Amino acid sequence: MTTNAKTAALEALIDAHAIELKLPTVRRRFRALAAEATREQQTPVAYLGALLEAEINERTERRERRRLNDARFPQIKRLDDFRFQDNPNVPQATIAALAEGSWIDDRESVILIGDSGTGKTHLATALAVCACQAGRRVRFTTLAGLANELQEAEGRRELARVVARYARSELVVLDELGYLALPDGAAELVFQVLSERHERGSLIVTTNLPFGEWTKVFADPRLAKAVVDRLTHRAHIIDTGSESWRFHHGLTQTKRRRGQPA
Template sequence: MSLQIASISQNCKALRLPSVGAQFASLAEEAAQHKHSHLHYLEALLQSEMEDRERRSIELRMKEAHLPRIKTLEEFDFAQSPHIPAARIRALAEGGYLERAEPVLLVGDPGTGKSHLATGLAIAACRQRKRVRFTTAAALVNQLVEAQREQSLSRMLARWSRVELIVIDEVGYVPLAEVAAELLFQVIAERAEKAAIIVTTNLPFSEWPQVFTNARLCKAVLDRLPDQAHIIETGSESYRFRRTLRKKAKE
């Protein structure tokens, strides 16, 4: 029997079936105890492999997304932020906006949960096996400027275009030089009606000229980004501050 187990384990390794290799013996014993049929045993074994592959695929998607931290929508306390439309957020998490290539704009003051919600939606997209990338506006602009300097901008823009969901966090925290604003606009314009984008910002649209100081460019951004967008206002009262107070109250 030990030789047979060793042979099966070796074959599973060669066929790249790690879950089958890890589970076949214990599932066989369980099937014998409960007098399950061979087909029932095979189904359980293959199901185990499928679930393991799904888990590893999601883990890879989340790693490639470069999420700053793992914050799911399940962890967001909507009861403490009743002005945020929980039903709309949960509907977005189902992924329809990804298929329709619709933007999602999270607008509100610092600490109101914008980044948490954006991260939660990004994780939901990873669970649906979408290619996701999370970045801040400043980091993205720095990458684009560096690529332009190294004459590799076209390749970088092509890589970003293949991502099914881009999350650009913290738009509006730092004014952009005209060249940087034009490069960011290229990324946004390229995705219009082609692929989804999530943007978080602390500025109402009326104040975006502070970021895109070129009036023509600002008008072009506002013409493309809010069009067909899901605009979620997170308000002005700090979710982060209230959460800190609750933690201290429990200590």
């Protein structure tokens, strides 16, 4: 058998073993990395190490992509893209500490409270993305979306299953509390999820309403008080202020287009 034939047979064997062992990156890259190792005169151990590292790195990336998809973010936003200079109300050191995720281990929560355009959803999403990158199960939803999902589940007699699914997530992001009042019956269903997660799992909540005005969302004052009590217990409360950086950014862009000083 010629050298080329032996090489082809060995490559076919490696290919088959990689399929059997479920090593797709090894299967796809072993030839290219072998050629690179030959050019750089690497040892067999160095080549094997590079090949296995490539497999591990791609598995990590695939798991992260899967967690990000499972979280159902409307958009991926990261802390690196948040312009802290546009909103000095946001404590950068506090956000950086929260990004490390120990508060999730402690089953604490984060409440971002402030007017529209102050970066609440960006920060909530970015912290949740950090959690995904750390290997945590995350779920993102708006309050209205959660209410609709729970009501539909109740209609299908699947409410317990949906509530349990939210309970299993290590972190749930509840966005836009305060923009819409909950429809009849939905407030109690949302309260079930919040009660199930209380001291068992972490939440990030964004709201444009002071706590004293949550009766605009949860019409029953006693229920509103119970929700506030549960959410604020063991919570990091961050006030993002009232100055909309989106408004200022849009105004600056308009001035630039008109040739006016920003």
